[in-house]
Amino acid sequence: MSFGMGLNLLLLLAMVATNILSLYHLSSSIQSKPPAPPPVPDHLLHQLNTIRATINHLTHLQSAGTTNPTITSTPSKATIPSDLLLYAHISPIASACHNHPDLLHRYMNYTPFSLCPPDADLSEALILRGCHPLPRRRCFSPTAPKPPSSLPTSPFPSSLPDSALLWSTYSCKSFDCLNRFNENLGFEMKIESSKFLTMKSELDLTIPQLLNIAKSSSSVLRLAFDIGAGTGTFAARMKLHNITVLSTTMNLGAPYSEVTALRGLVPLHVPLQQRLPVFDGVVDLVRCGHAVNRWIPITTMEFLFYDVDRVLRPGGYFWLDHFFSKAVDLERVYSPLIGKLGYKIVKWATGNKTDSSGIKNGEVYLTALLQKPTTK
Numbered sequence: 001m002s003f004g005m006g007l008n009l010l011l012l013l014a015m016v017a018t019n020i021l022s023l024y025h026l027s028s029s030i031q032s033k034p035p036a037p038p039p040v041p042d043h044l045l046h047q048l049n050t051i052r053a054t055i056n057h058l059t060h061l062q063s064a065g066t067t068n069p070t071i072t073s074t075p076s077k078a079t080i081p082s083d084l085l086l087y088a089h090i091s092p093i094a095s096a097c098h099n100h101p102d103l104l105h106r107y108m109n110y111t112p113f114s115l116c117p118p119d120a121d122l123s124e125a126l127i128l129r130g131c132h133p134l135p136r137r138r139c140f141s142p143t144a145p146k147p148p149s150s151l152p153t154s155p156f157p158s159s160l161p162d163s164a165l166l167w168s169t170y171s172c173k174s175f176d177c178l179n180r181f182n183e184n185l186g187f188e189m190k191i192e193s194s195k196f197l198t199m200k201s202e203l204d205l206t207i208p209q210l211l212n213i214a215k216s217s218s219s220v221l222r223l224a225f226d227i228g229a230g231t232g233t234f235a236a237r238m239k240l241h242n243i244t245v246l247s248t249t250m251n252l253g254a255p256y257s258e259v260t261a262l263r264g265l266v267p268l269h270v271p272l273q274q275r276l277p278v279f280d281g282v283v284d285l286v287r288c289g290h291a292v293n294r295w296i297p298i299t300t301m302e303f304l305f306y307d308v309d310r311v312l313r314p315g316g317y318f319w320l321d322h323f324f325s326k327a328v329d330l331e332r333v334y335s336p337l338i339g340k341l342g343y344k345i346v347k348w349a350t351g352n353k354t355d356s357s358g359i360k361n362g363e364v365y366l367t368a369l370l371q372k373p374t375t376k
Contacts, residue, residue: 084108087135096130104131112138120169124251127271142166155236155263156193165258169251178254185254186231196237202349203322203367207237210319213346213369214284219315221284225276227304228291232260232267239265246278250291273300276311283311287319294325294334294363302337309341314374318343323366324353330364343370 084105087093097104103126110117116139123134148161160175167173178187186192196207214221221243226234229247238245249257249267260267268277272291286308292301308318318341325334330350347369352358 079105081105081109083110083112083138084135091136093135094131094133096132097126097135100126100129100131103129104135108135108137110137110139115140115142118142118166118168120251127269128250130271130273132271132274151264152262153264155232155239155265156189157263158189160187160189160259160262164262165255167255170254172254186233186256187254187259192231192233192236195233201351203351203365205319205321205347205367205369207241210317210369211241214317217315217371219284219317219371221317223283224285224287225278225283225308225311226287226289227272228289229256229260229267230289231256232263232265234287234289235260235265236263248272272296272304276307278311280310281313283316284313285317285319286312287321288323289321290324292320293323294329298333298337305337305341309372312372314372316372317346318368318370318372320366320368320370323368324358324363325366327362327364330366334366338368338370341370341372343372345369346371 087108093104103122107119107122107126116137126132126134144164144166146163148163151164152160162174172178172181175187178185183191198204199206199209211221221238221241224235224238224243224245226232226245226247229235229245229249232245232247232249235245235247244266246266246268247260248270249260250269250271251257257267257269270277288308292304296304305318312318320338323334345368347367349367351365353363353365357363
């Protein structure tokens, strides 16, 4: 009896010891480190880093605002408008548009198949930031509530009809208001009708002089480009000589594009950094007005000049009309930049810019007429 009890006790101890050993082995195997995974290939690491950099870049662009508080007052987590997603599938969007997602989302956040919102200032803000051409929209453009029954047939009409325009985006609500503010803005037709006809200084080049220069060199003027055309007076004057001029305009606080069209001329609503929308070597003359001046970055201006060269035919003319800069910059920067083109100098005249800004900054005007060589 005692032997049996001792054997049972021994078996119990053995079972306990076995269980303890089993638990110890199990716990030690759980705590032991798993085998090291195989190394990640370098090309996968490169792809991962690229994806991370792209996500960070897009996040930065999405959260970055622009400098104009009246344009950028948007929610911090704006959803992408559905029509922007749809348009992105059927057509590319200018790369600069992606740098201003808040403005782009506001522009494309409209009700399809209804009246477009009155956001001309928003479209101008995008275009001036390089977002051009703007994405197309599926809405109806607002028009003047009581358009005139007839439009001027002369490029120099005696008056411009107020009812032909939408004035909601402008501080002035009539042409009289614009002319009282500054009669030299280009909306006073009595003043515009006398431009390009008489010389007040050596800086001026009249259209009769221009036509005589072209005739003396056996050049024909038929098609021209006016960059920074204002209300299109140069194109209006050339139209009377059966010369077609395409005018680039921007509505910077006033209806320059609308008035150019009211005069029976073609306004191209494009910024200075936009590639001229014509084919190579087809234009007889390119004129750059006051919009081309020292405020344009040098690199941007250089690209502009070479795009002018692209569209000009051999023997065509490049006219810098009252280009202004600091006198020291004209000698050191702009004259060498123009000289790179290798054009023949037909006219080169400089003079002091005598307004308050010109006197303060030591600025000068340059009027230059250059002829593209027939061979390179």
